Amino acid sequence: MIAVFKREFLSYFRSPVGYIAIALFSFLSGYIFVNNFATGAVNIASEVISLRSFFVVIVPIITMGLFAEDKKRGTEILYYTSPIDLFSVVAGKFLAAFCLYGIMFVNVFIHMIVTKSCDGIVDIGAWGSVIVFFFLAMLFISIGIFASAITDSQIIAAIFSFIMIMVIQLLSTISSLAGNAIAAFLSMLGVASESSNSVGEAITNGINWLDPFAKTSDFRYGSFSVAPLVFCISFAIVFLFLTFRVLEKKRWAKS
Amino acid sequence: MIEINNLVKHYGDKKAVNGISFTVEDDEVLGFLGPNGAGKSTTMNIITGYLSSTSGTVKVNGHDILEEPELAKKDIGYLPELPPLYLDMTVLEYLNYICDIKQVKRSERKEQLAKIIAMVKITDVADRLIGNLSKGYKQRVGIAQALVGNPSILILDEPTVGLDPNQIIEIRKLIRTLAKDHSVIISSHILSEIQEVCDRVVIINKGKVAAIDTITDLSKRLAGSSKLLLSFKGDAKKIMNEIRSLPGVSDCKIRISDKDIHEAEITVTGNSASDIRTSIFYVMSRNSSPIMEFRSLDPTLEEIFLSITAGT
Ligand SMILES: Nc1ncnc2c1ncn2[C@@H]1O[C@H](COP(=O)(O)OP(=O)(O)O)[C@@H](O)[C@H]1O
Numbered sequence: 385m386i387a388v389f390k391r392e393f394l395s396y397f398r399s400p401v402g403y404i405a406i407a408l409f410s411f412l413s414g415y416i417f418v419n420n421f422a423t424g425a426v427n428i429a430s431e432v433i434s435l436r437s438f439f440v441v442i443v444p445i446i447t448m449g450l451f452a453e454d455k456k457r458g459t460e461i462l463y464y465t466s467p468i469d470l471f472s473v474v475a476g477k478f479l480a481a482f483c484l485y486g487i488m489f490v491n492v493f494i495h496m497i498v499t500k501s502c503d504g505i506v507d508i509g510a511w512g513s514v515i516v517f518f519f520l521a522m523l524f525i526s527i528g529i530f531a532s533a534i535t536d537s538q539i540i541a542a543i544f545s546f547i548m549i550m551v552i553q554l555l556s557t558i559s560s561l562a563g564n565a566i567a568a569f570l571s572m573l574g575v576a577s578e579s580s581n582s583v584g585e586a587i588t589n590g591i592n593w594l595d596p597f598a599k600t601s602d603f604r605y606g607s608f609s610v611a612p613l614v615f616c617i618s619f620a621i622v623f624l625f626l627t628f629r630v631l632e633k634k635r636w637a638k639s
Numbered sequence: 640m641i642e643i644n645n646l647v648k649h650y651g652d653k654k655a656v657n658g659i660s661f662t663v664e665d666d667e668v669l670g671f672l673g674p675n676g677a678g679k680s681t682t683m684n685i686i687t688g689y690l691s692s693t694s695g696t697v698k699v700n701g702h703d704i705l706e707e708p709e710l711a712k713k714d715i716g717y718l719p720e721l722p723p724l725y726l727d728m729t730v731l732e733y734l735n736y737i738c739d740i741k742q743v744k745r746s747e748r749k750e751q752l753a754k755i756i757a758m759v760k761i762t763d764v765a766d767r768l769i770g771n772l773s774k775g776y777k778q779r780v781g782i783a784q785a786l787v788g789n790p791s792i793l794i795l796d797e798p799t800v801g802l803d804p805n806q807i808i809e810i811r812k813l814i815r816t817l818a819k820d821h822s823v824i825i826s827s828h829i830l831s832e833i834q835e836v837c838d839r840v841v842i843i844n845k846g847k848v849a850a851i852d853t854i855t856d857l858s859k860r861l862a863g864s865s866k867l868l869l870s871f872k873g874d875a876k877k878i879m880n881e882i883r884s885l886p887g888v889s890d891c892k893i894r895i896s897d898k899d900i901h902e903a904e905i906t907v908t909g910n911s912a913s914d915i916r917t918s919i920f921y922v923m924s925r926n927s928s929p930i931m932e933f934r935s936l937d938p939t940l941e942e943i944f945l946s947i948t949a950g951t
C-alpha cells in the first residue's frame with residue numbers, strides 16, 4: 385500500500401494535476417478569506433463550508449487518472465502479476481488523493497493562524513467544520529476512485545464523479561422536489577391529501593437520510609457526534625470495496 | 640517448470656484459447672508461435688495471473704496460479720505486449736517501485752538493481768525519464784522490470800515487435816544471455832524471429848495447439864520445400880522457362896514489372912535449395928542477365944501450417 389501511495393502521491397507533482405488542484409484551492413480559499421477579512425467578519429467555519437462547494441470540481445480532477453491512466457498505459461498489469469493485493473492498491477490511491485487534499489488544506493490552517501494572530505476568533509465550530517470537511521473529502525474521493533476504475537477514459541471518469549458529487553450536494557433539494565412531486569402525483573390519482581402528503585414526506589426523509597451534509601450540519605455549532613462520521617466512513621469503504629470488486633472482476637473479463 | 644493443462648478462455652462467445660496444453664522444462668527456451676489473434680497474449684496473461692481462465696490449470700514450479708498465486712507469481716517475470724511503464728518516472732525510480740510492489744527485501748535491492756541495470760545495459764539512462772527514451776530502451780526497461788525479484792521464469796510477449804533492425808539484434812542478444820539461466824517463453828508471429836534462440840516451439844492457431852516440436856525437427860519438416868526470391872534484368876519469359884526446367888524446381892512465378900527489374904519466386908523441392916542456386920546462377924550468366932537480388936524466403940506461417948498438416 386505504501387508503495388502505491390508513494391508513487392501516486394509523487395506523480396501528482398510530476399504532472400500539472402497536483403499544482404492545478406493546489407493553485408485552485410489556494411485561490412478560492414484565499415479569495416473567501418480576504419473578502420471576509422476586509423469586512424472584519426472572519427469566520428473560518430463559513431469559509432470551510434463554502435469551500436465544500438468545490439469538491440465537485442477538485443475531486444474529479446485529482447481522482448480521474450488514478451485507475452484510468454493505469455488502464456490506458458497498460459501498467460495495471462503490474463498489480464495483477466505481482467504479489468501485492470488489489471485492496472491495498474485501492475487504499476494506496478485513496479490515501480494519495482486524501483493527502484493531496486491535506487496539502488491543499490494547509491491554506492485554511494494558515495488562515496486560522498492569521499486570524500488568531502489578529503485577535504480573531506477560531507472557535508470550536510471552526511474545528512467542527514474542518515473535521516466534517518475531511519470526512520466529506522473521504523466520501524467524495526472514494527466516489528472519484530470508483531469512477532476512475534470503471535472506465536479507461538479520464539474524461540468519462542471525471543464526468544461520472546462530477547455528476548455523482550453534484551447529486552449528493554443537491555440531495556436536500558432533490559429530496560424535497562421528489563417528495564413534493566410524488567405527493568402531487570398521488571393526489572392527482574385521487575389519494576387523500578393526508579396520506580399522499582405523508583408518502584411524499586417519507587420519500588423526502590428517506591432521501592435525506594443519505595445526505596451527508598444534513599447529517600453533519602450541527603458540527604459547525606460545536607455539537608459533535610460520532611454517527612455522521614461513521615456514516616461518511618462507511619460510505620467511503622463501500623465505494624472503495626466496490627472499486628476493489630471492479631478490479632477483481634477484470635481478471636474474469638468476458639467482453 | 641510450467642505445466643499448462645487444457646487451458647480455455649472465452650471472451651463472451653469467442654473462444655480465444657481453446658484447450659491449450661504444454662509444459663516448459665527448467666532452463667528451456669520455448670518459442671510460442673502463432674499468427675495475430677491466435678491467442679498467444681491471452682495464454683500468457685493467464686499463465687502470469689493477469690487473467691483468469693475459463694477452465695484449465697497452470698502450475699508454476701508446482702504451484703497453481705489460482706490456488707497459490709503468491710508463490711507462483713514470485714517465480715515469473717513478465718514482459719507484456721505493451722510494456723507496463725510509467726512514463727513520468729525515471730528508470731531508477733520505476734525499478735525501485737517495481738522492487739516495492741514485488742516485495743524485494745531492502746537489503747537485497749541495491750545489489751539486485753545494479754546487476755539488472757548492467758545486464759540489460761541501461762546504465763546510461765538510469766536517471767532519465769522513461770517517457771523520453773527510445774523504443775528500444777523502453778523495451779529494455781520493460782525487460783529489467785521482468786527481472787526484478789530474480790524470477791526463474793521469464794515470459795516475453797513479442798519482445799521485438801515495433802523495434803528497428805539494430806534494436807532487434809540487441810534485444811535478441813540480451814534474450815540469449817538471459818536464456819542461459821532462466822526458463823523463457825517467448826512469443827512471436829514470425830518463425831525466424833525466434834528460431835535462433837529457442838530449443839522448442841509450440842505453434843498455435845485459432846486458440847489450439849497446431850504443433851509442438853524441437854527447432855531441428857521443425858526445420859527438417861520445413862526443408863521439404865523452400866522458396867527463393869530472385870530479382871533480375873533481362874528476358875523474363877525465357878529465363879522463367881529455363882529455371883523451370885532445372886531439376887528440383889517445382890515452380891517459378893515471375894512478376895514482370897514496368898521497369899526492367901523482374902522478380903521471380905522459385906519453389907524448390909527436396910534439400911536442393913543450396914545446389915539449385917549454383918544452377919540458377921549459370922542460367923542467368925548464360926543469358927547475360929544481371930542479378931539484382933537473390934535470397935531465400937522465410938516460410939510464412941501459413942506455409943508452416945500447411946507443411947505441418949501435410950506431414951501428419
Ligand atoms: N479483451 C478482449 N475481449 C474480446 N476479445 C479479445 C480480448 N482480448 C483478445 N481478444 C480476442 O482473442 C483472440 C486472441 O487474442 P490474443 O491473445 O491477443 O492473440 P495474439 O496475442 O496471438 O495476437 C483474438 O481474436 C482477439 O480478438
Ligand SMILES: [Mg+2]
Nearest residue numbers: 679680681720
Ligand atoms: Mg499478442
